[in-house]
Amino acid sequence: MDMFLYIDKDTFLHRLDPRTKLAVMFGSFVIALLFESLPILLALAVIILLYGHSGKVLSNLKRIRVILFMIGLMSIVIWSITRGGETKLLGPITLEGIIYGITVGIKFNVMIISGMIFLSSTTIEGISLGLVKLKVPYRGAFAFSTAIRLVPMIVATSYTITQAQRSRGLDLDSGSFIQRIKKYVPLIIPTFVSVIRSTNVFSMALESKGFGYDKERTYYMELSFRSVDYVILIITLLLILVSIYAKITFKL
Amino acid sequence: MKEVIKMWKSTKMVVLVALCAGLYAALLIPFKSLVLIPGITEIRPASALPVVFGLLFGPAGAWGSAIGNLIGDFFGSLGIGSAFGFVGNFMFAYVPYKIWNNLGIVDSNDREPNLKSGRKIGAFIVAAIGGALSCALIIGWGLELLGMVPFAALGAIISLNNLIPSLVLGIPLLMILYPRIKKWDLLWEDIMPEEDLPKTGPRQRSGAIIMFIGILVGLIGGLAVAVGGGQELFNFAQAGEGVSIVLIAGLGVLATFVGSLMQ
Numbered sequence: 001m002d003m004f005l006y007i008d009k010d011t012f013l014h015r016l017d018p019r020t021k022l023a024v025m026f027g028s029f030v031i032a033l034l035f036e037s038l039p040i041l042l043a044l045a046v047i048i049l050l051y052g053h054s055g056k057v058l059s060n061l062k063r064i065r066v067i068l069f070m071i072g073l074m075s076i077v078i079w080s081i082t083r084g085g086e087t088k089l090l091g092p093i094t095l096e097g098i099i100y101g102i103t104v105g106i107k108f109n110v111m112i113i114s115g116m117i118f119l120s121s122t123t124i125e126g127i128s129l130g131l132v133k134l135k136v137p138y139r140g141a142f143a144f145s146t147a148i149r150l151v152p153m154i155v156a157t158s159y160t161i162t163q164a165q166r167s168r169g170l171d172l173d174s175g176s177f178i179q180r181i182k183k184y185v186p187l188i189i190p191t192f193v194s195v196i197r198s199t200n201v202f203s204m205a206l207e208s209k210g211f212g213y214d215k216e217r218t219y220y221m222e223l224s225f226r227s228v229d230y231v232i233l234i235i236t237l238l239l240i241l242v243s244i245y246a247k248i249t250f251k252l
Numbered sequence: 253m254k255e256v257i258k259m260w261k262s263t264k265m266v267v268l269v270a271l272c273a274g275l276y277a278a279l280l281i282p283f284k285s286l287v288l289i290p291g292i293t294e295i296r297p298a299s300a301l302p303v304v305f306g307l308l309f310g311p312a313g314a315w316g317s318a319i320g321n322l323i324g325d326f327f328g329s330l331g332i333g334s335a336f337g338f339v340g341n342f343m344f345a346y347v348p349y350k351i352w353n354n355l356g357i358v359d360s361n362d363r364e365p366n367l368k369s370g371r372k373i374g375a376f377i378v379a380a381i382g383g384a385l386s387c388a389l390i391i392g393w394g395l396e397l398l399g400m401v402p403f404a405a406l407g408a409i410i411s412l413n414n415l416i417p418s419l420v421l422g423i424p425l426l427m428i429l430y431p432r433i434k435k436w437d438l439l440w441e442d443i444m445p446e447e448d449l450p451k452t453g454p455r456q457r458s459g460a461i462i463m464f465i466g467i468l469v470g471l472i473g474g475l476a477v478a479v480g481g482g483q484e485l486f487n488f489a490q491a492g493e494g495v496s497i498v499l500i501a502g503l504g505v506l507a508t509f510v511g512s513l514m515q
Binding site: 005029033064067074108111112115116119137139140142143144146147148149150151153154155158181185188189191192193195196197198199200202203206207211212 | 260261263264266267268269270271273274275277278279281284289297315316319320322323325326327330331332398400421424425428429432433436438
């Protein structure tokens with residue numbers, strides 16, 4: 001499994017400041033949470049998909065298609081049975097429940113797609129520096145970006161250990177689900193030990209490069225708002241304000 | 253609680269945050285498609301890690317769990333719930349090491365998390381219960397407040413989803429990892445300077461008791477009010493309708509944080 005979500009393209013979306021993309025993502029969360037109206041959530045979904053399409057990053061949705069489908073399916077199943085309503089279809093299942101299930105499924109999926117668009121169009125360095133610019137201490141931002149980079153390395157280490165044990169005769173494919181999980185437990189320990197053991201060397205390497213020398217630090221990468229960032233930020237803010245107004249006034 | 257901030261001065265602790273987060277995320281991601289509540293939680297064997305991280309690496313384990321969970325959310329469940337997930341998973345590792353050090357179960361002269369006695373195993377179980385339930389309480393309360401998922405369902409599912417791996421996998425994991433971590437001088441109390449380590453005393457003990465009672469009352473009280481008040485365990489239609497649930501669970505959350513600040 002490829003653990004890197006970023007898709008390297010030169011598009012309008014990729015060139016936006018990470019803080020602008022964060023604001024759009026949180027704006028979409030706020031709007032999605034405000035409404036329980038299917039047409040409005042569908043409209044929001046279309047806007048988010050167009051936004052993602054502008055950056056040519058929607059191909060990443062294939063990677064989470066099972067999750068998106070499961071969310072939609074489970075929402076419809078759960079809500080159609082538990083929501084109740086006047087139009088009975090079969091047993092406890094009602095038409096209102098099914099519609100509500102679709103609405104909630106879209107609400108969750110819109111938030112997840114919005115998050116995926118942000119991650120697919122923003123580099124780890126961009127996210128990290130964006131957080132620093134938003135006043136997150138750089139040591140915290142460093143830990144965050146390092147952790148993201150470590151995930152593929154940890155997965156690769158566990159794969160190597162698994163292959164080594166297989167070559168010594170470990171059979172991971174036979175037995176029940178529980179038995180197979182049990183066989184994986186001893187494989188986790190060497191992965192942990194191998195990763196944690198690197199702490200001392202890692203911290204020495206960092207300090208030898210001057211990590212923590214000063215509270216403030218400079219970056220090779222520079223972030224700055226362009227006029228298009230301001231336009232997107234104003235549009236996002238306006239959409240949030242209009243949504244709040246519509247929610248209060250029309251009780252949507 | 254000052255060590256949670258002061259630990260960022262130590263490069264080794266910063267590295268441990270990154271490594272714990274990476275490990276937690278790497279074990280969370282493969283199970284993302286085994287959904288329990290759509291968009292909110294899934295089957296999580298990785299829940300065995302935060303308690304172990306908390307006991308071995310203290311505040312670095314807590315930050316690592318919080319960041320690791322957020323990275324895990326990137327792969328299929330990033331949403332507004334991730335904010336509560338961040339705080340909840342922080343407490344999942346933070347509460348255990350505070351219970352271990354301050355609740356008075358472990359002998360004050362031997363606080364090493366080596367599980368070499370029945371008393372220490374008992375303390376681990378109490379610490380795991382505290383950590384797992386605090387995470388369930390915070391996430392359950394937050395999403396009930398937003399009207400997304402009912403407290404009765406989420407509180408119960410997250411509690412079990414956290415507690416079972418913490419106990420079943422956490423004990424052997426800690427038994428195997430502790431000697432190595434100790435040998436490499438990577439226990440958090442060995443890394444942080446003496447003056448930055450939290451004090452222990454009557455105030456801290458009171459804080460641990462308030463925190464633990466807050467977690468139990470918040471979660472069990474919230475569940476009791478939810479079920480007693482007609483919020484069926486899996487009736488999602490009632491999310492956000494229980495003001496008294498938000499209040500009881502919210503008081504539990506408040507007590508948890510007040511108790512934490514006293515330590």
